Amino acid sequence: MMEFFLFGSIIRTMMGKSSETTATEGDMEDRISSLPRNVIDLILDRVPIRDAARASLLSSKWRDVLAEYPHLRFNQQFSNSIARNRLPSEFNNDYVHIVNRILLQHFGPILKFVLDLPELHPMRLSDVDQWMLFLSRKGVRELTLDNSSSSPYKLPAYIFSFSELTYLKTSRCIFRPPTTFEGFGKLNRLILVEVTFGSSVLNVPQLVILILRNCSGVHHLNVSAPQLQKLTLYENDYLALDNYMICKKLAYVYLALPNGIQQHRQGERISLQELFGCWNTLTNAYLDGRFLKHLAAGIIPERLPTTMDCLRQLMLFRISFDLDQTACILCLLQSSLCLQKFEIWIESVADNDVTVLNYLEEPSRMNQTIDGLQTVKIRYFKGSKPEVLFIKLLLACSASLEKIYIEEDEKLRLNERLRIAKELMRFSRASTKAEMMFQPLNSAST
Template sequence: MAADQGGMEDRISSLPKNVVDHILDCLPIRDAARTSVLSSKWRYVLAEYPHLVLNKQFSSAISRNRLPTQFNNDYVYIVNRILLQHFGSILKFVIDLPELHSVRFVDVDQWMLFLSRKGVRELTLDNSSPNHYKIPSYVFFCPDLIYLSLSKCILRAPTAFEGFSKLTRLMLKEITFGSSVLNIPQLVILIIRNCTGIHLLNVSAPLLQKLTLYDNDDVELSHYIICKNLTYAYLALSNGTQHRRQGERISLAELFGCWSLLSNAYFDGRFLKFLAAGTVPESLPTKMNCLRQLILFRISFDLDQTACILCLLQSSLCLEKFEIWMNSNVNNGVEVLNYLEEPSRMNQTFDGLETVTIRYFSGSKPEILFLKLLLACSPSLERVSVEDDEKLPMNERLRIAKELMRFCRASPKAEMTFQSLITKST
């Protein structure tokens, strides 16, 4: 270590600023604060450092050996001190709110006001408190924001809010929405998970490329159907969502006719049922020429889901990877069995399909018929991996394996493996 004393060379203080910033990036803020004793030139390095990360590690260090009331007071005092002693811009601010009493949210409001005047570009607020934190209006008027991540908050945009003009990534988790119109012209990535009041949120993001809507209390796709640049979609509905607002549903053909550039799709069975309102065509009017990967989960093989799956497979001419995660309750209804056994099903062709994986396979009749159909109609198929449910008895597993191996295959290169999920994990 070089020091000012004794005429020793102070090499560390001559490092370029970007190198110093990188060093501080790798340190917990408590250790970063201790760098002030390295030399006189480092005394105010943290006070000028543009990235402040007050994460769980930071709050855990404060909470050690403190009672809840003392911790609340000390935590707020320390954060206040860090911010008030900081001068210059704060480009990145990460805070994980510990279990603060709701009366302390007034102090959090002041931190947000302070940040709004510091040119913040990246803001992450994870709330671990029992109560939701209401995002103050100051956050909406941070003109330089390019990244915003919020959890367990109440979000209602001010009426005077014109939009986030520079925001490119928005992550929202466990948010309760009030009536909000978010105009985000540069947004590329949007993630909304486990949120309520979705019908009150109106997002305008014409350049969106990646969209995740996972287990929210409702689904509103009309705001995203105009996203012509979308390449990635992860869409899953919470239990019961598919029964709401049936007159406003967007059909399978309408949705994929707009998302023609989609290359990676992750859908759950509830979302497929949502899209199946009305008649599901055997093939989409517009082929999905860009779709390379299709992952489906929570699949029970009811008639709606099965019709949607076959429609997507027949419409995806360049699909390379297809994966299904089965639900524990597979539908064995007469309707879906008759549908899969119709002779016309064997006239379908799933061109381009190379890899198929089925997880939590239970050996039900719909699953068997579906696999038979895939093998018979996929001329480019190279690998089929079937991973059975761990509860499946050994004699039943052997019976199913023998039946699968006898099925005709359109592709002479198709290889099939049949194994237990436990066997794979070990």
């Protein structure tokens, strides 16, 4: 950290230097230049690239350092510093000119490149394409391209020739590889946000983490990722799990459907048994209520044919406790023999759904067993009958249970909270250690 402040001091001195201070400036430069190269790189990691570029214009030593520095970050801070006190037309010209100058003065590999693309005139996007062409010859391993403009940016074909990529993150882009694209052989992390897909075959044999958020055209995407361990599919316009059913190393999933997704955009229905029969290596699962309904195809068993022996944490959100969701939840809880933490976020509940109430009140439900479960957190608890009966089941069937945290919805009145708390406290418990803790949601930790 001391080196960072020292470097900032040198830049300020150099930017305001006069002929009378040349000798002093040289001494101050040497104090940094004599540092080990890895320390200099750490300093540059913390200095805005525009400040470093200014210093390089005034010092031949720092010009060489920056020209060889393998991490370039043209982030939002960079574009904001250029946009200050400039008209949009001036910003477009100056932004492109400054990036061009920094790239053209660079020699050697660029291992990490970050570009937060600002609002540019469409004519200027050809310059961005040329930057990608330049980078394709630089051995880039980590590429972040976040598009902050109002229009999506079409990824040029050059990006798909980055053979050394291990990390790729893009947002608000059009992803359409050329037909000759054979995949990213070394990629292990891929994050795509608000990306529109054309016909895309993505062969990523080393991929470990895949995140698709709010993407469209997902039905055009065909992924082969046999080493995948973490998968996030969040509110994309289409749900197709076939590509991921064969991922035998999958340990983490986060799956959520957008509101109002049409049945024909959910792909072929996969049952609860089929999915978790393939994903029996999961340790963490985060599922939304819409996805649970998608899984409720046919008869839902009390237990899965293959138990989830590795699952340690299960979080369910947007839960309304309809019959499909309730049956899926109880099936997952009984099939996860080593589950330790269970968290549920309640969206809305029909208080008098007779089918759900009858299902939860069946005498056989009280004889079920939920093994291993130690901690339960219920958020946005509204005090409805299905919620109360569900807690009753958890208490009666969980012999290892230690704590249930109930975070009450802020709309729940005080007298209702007291009444419900008294009712819950009277329920029998399979675990002598089980405790219930009540807390208003607005004062609870998030």
